[in-house]
Amino acid sequence: MALRSKKDYVKSLQDGREVWVLGQKVPDITTHTLTKIAVEHCANTFDLQQDAKERDLFTVVENGEPISRYYAFPQTSDDLEKRRQLIDRHTEIGRGQLNLTKAIGSDGLMAATVTAHQVKTRGGSDVYSKRLEEYVRHVKKHDLAVVTAMTDVKGDRGKRPHEQADPDMYVRIVERRKDGVVVRGAKAHTSASLAGNDILALPTRAMTEKDADYAVAFSIPANTKGLKLIMRPMPPHDVSAWDNPISAKNLEGESVTVFDDVFVPNERLFLAGEWQAAGLLAQSFANFHRFTGVSYRPTIGDLLIGATQLVAEHNGVAKAPHIRDKVARLIKYTEMIRACAIAAARYPHTEPPGIAMPNVVYTNIGKHHFADSFYEAVRVMHDVAGGLVTTVPMEVDWNHPEIGPYLKKYLAGNAAVPAEHRVRLMHFIRDLTASDFGGYTMVGTIHGEGPQAAQNIALMADYDINRCVGLVKKAMGI
Ligand SMILES: Cc1cc2nc3c(=O)[nH]c(=O)nc-3n(C[C@H](O)[C@H](O)[C@H](O)COP(=O)(O)OP(=O)(O)OC[C@H]3O[C@@H](n4cnc5c(N)ncnc54)[C@H](O)[C@@H]3O)c2cc1C
Incomplete structure (x- = not known):
């Protein structure tokens, strides 16, 4: 071995x-x-x-x-x-x-x-x-x-x-x-x-x-x-x-x-x-794999938060109240996923023969949430970053002896930040969310680990709704 x-x-x-x-x-x-x-x-x-x-x-x-x-x-x-x-x-x-x-x-x-x-x-x-x-x-x-x-x-x-x-x-x-x-x-x-x-x-x-x-x-x-x-x-x-x-x-x-x-x-x-076992196999895989999903998606959320904060600094708008609200929104988006992953690990179901299965409810809520709000999270980042995300010039132009100096002069933002950092950050945001690869990430967020309807089915099958119904009946005295 x-x-x-x-x-x-x-x-x-x-x-x-x-x-x-x-x-x-x-x-x-x-x-x-x-x-x-x-x-x-x-x-x-x-x-x-x-x-x-x-x-x-x-x-x-x-x-x-x-x-x-x-x-x-x-x-x-x-x-x-x-x-x-x-x-x-x-x-x-x-x-x-x-x-x-x-x-x-x-x-x-x-x-x-x-x-x-x-x-x-x-x-x-x-x-x-x-x-x-x-x-x-x-x-x-x-x-x-x-x-x-x-x-x-x-x-x-x-x-x-x-x-x-x-x-x-x-x-x-x-x-x-x-x-x-x-x-x-x-x-x-x-x-x-x-x-x-x-x-x-x-x-x-x-x-x-x-x-x-x-x-x-x-x-x-x-x-x-x-x-x-x-x-x-x-x-x-x-x-x-x-x-x-x-x-x-x-x-x-x-x-x-x-x-x-x-x-x-x-x-x-x-x-x-x-054939009787096929459904269990598909469902178990979905649950283990969605746990993988809720474990890695917060890291992508971290990148959205970091890039949004940094681009706001590079553009000189980081202190504006609406920008801080937008960064806060991304933090809430990301930490909700992370909280679901932690809770799914904290409250597992132990499946024979002794494998800890991530909690079905928290896993599926986390997966559904990250897919449901990802486009919105990306929209927030694009809003803060500005249009340069899609119009940013390429490395060869930046380093070109004749046209490069114009780009270095005119694409500067906050004077405390080198213009090259600003431009490369725009490329980071473009690559992650507005390129061919960015489109792949968007669709992968929705469909990777299964479409959203599948999470609702798993959630409804596992959630103890009767407990909630019982509480209402008890409160009403019936
Ligand atoms: C980037 C990426 C990586 C992936 N990696 C893997 C991998 O490594 N291994 C793997 O096995 N899979 C992988 N998948 C597959 C992923 O799990 C599927 O894309 C997902 O389950 C949706 O299946 P589908 O793409 O066939 O879409 P569809 O099943 O066609 O779903 C499209 C829509 O139709 C709905 N729908 C589908 N069937 C029904 C039905 N019978 N009744 C009502 N509504 C229905 C869905 O809910 C959804 O809204 C990956 C997907 C992506 C995008």
Whole structure:
């Protein structure tokens, strides 16, 4: 058992995986200009695990060996709080972008473990529990980067898997063999898939008996034959970090993840037809993953607060009462999310076999809140920053011998602040919220960790409304 170095991790990605970008099959994702940023970003975990300053948070000792804290499943409220702090710190280091490889992988593994235990205790086989135990040991031992592909492409959202015009709109088993199954279908928006060693696939919704073949969960290496990762392009790796302070370094990318008749061996199969368990698996993953969401989103809120305060100072308006009100609004937005994350860790539900599940009510309120008010928070920052957010000149113009001096003179704000700081801050705000990447962040805030209706469903299923109704009845004496 050993923590891997960044070098070993990067080398492990040179394994013949089938990654497509802009119509090209990428021969080596670690060197290709359109995928290199994602590899570098995802590799940061491996440096941090070895860093003396970060090691205590990023690793734990289990059975005498250091392992990634992401894979030490929380058993207590304190463990969950540490996980929250880990995600928070990891996001801070990633300039507001969490490296999801191990985070989302462990969310999926915890959900699969809880579900396999339920299958066993409800009279089913214990085979999935045993396989998962073995697989999680393997992940820890080889310090693997695992990503989770849950969201199916789904076709017509109003129809169940078996009702779809095309039967492949949810990943399904198309053949059962003695030594495993063959699966077909596609998952959408799989984060960091190109940089995962293994892809963990989970069902995305509750199923009926007729959907049994769609109730399938498994994990396979990213270079498995028939697995195709079709990525959106990332910026070239040498794009200016002056102009794009976040997206030039911290992007992980999503794929349409195609399973073109992929063989899954029995030992990596964690659900294969038990349709009654699919809903629990999807719900548990959503809850673990939303906790990841409420743990990393406050860090993005911190950036909104910091950038808004700083831009107000650079523009010379920081003391204006309406500006202070706007900064206060951002603080309230951010700290509400953080408070939900802390409360979700503080009041967990302990799920057999001893995994602390973040509190469902606080987790879902936190996720719903950050999605609901993010555009508004961004609007507040844009209002304070001014139009230069979108019209700001680029690095080459700033440094140009002929036109640069004009920009340096005319784009100055508060004389106490170098004009270059003001302009670079505008780029920071543009990159985070008003660029192609900014648009990605906006939509990701709404849909990452599930659409808002899903949080209301989870909240209403878990919240003790009868307690409130009882209080009213008692107060009325009825
Ligand atoms: C940046 C980003 C990263 C992501 N990363 C991952 C990842 O790593 N792994 C992963 O598995 N997923 C990932 N997702 C997927 C994410 O969880 C989904 O985008 C989200 O669940 C919404 O699904 P959808 O995109 O298919 O939208 P849709 O399901 O089409 O939702 C659109 C709207 O339709 C509504 N709707 C959908 N179905 C119904 C229905 N039956 N009845 C009524 N209303 C309905 C929804 O509530 C929503 O309002 C990511 C998404 C984004 C944007």
